[in-house]
Amino acid sequence: MTAPAAALDAWLWQRADDAVVAWTGDPAARARLERVVRQPIT
Numbered sequence: 001m002t003a004p005a006a007a008l009d010a011w012l013w014q015r016a017d018d019a020v021v022a023w024t025g026d027p028a029a030r031a032r033l034e035r036v037v038r039q040p041i042t
Helices: 003-024 029-037
Strands: none
Touching: none
């Protein structure tokens, strides 16, 4: 992934985190979301 793409990915995930926390009121929501969505590719 190029540096700009990585930066965009990080920014999008931060925004997604904000939305998830706002919706659930749960600051651990991002960790759970990443476990589901970003499973390692084997």
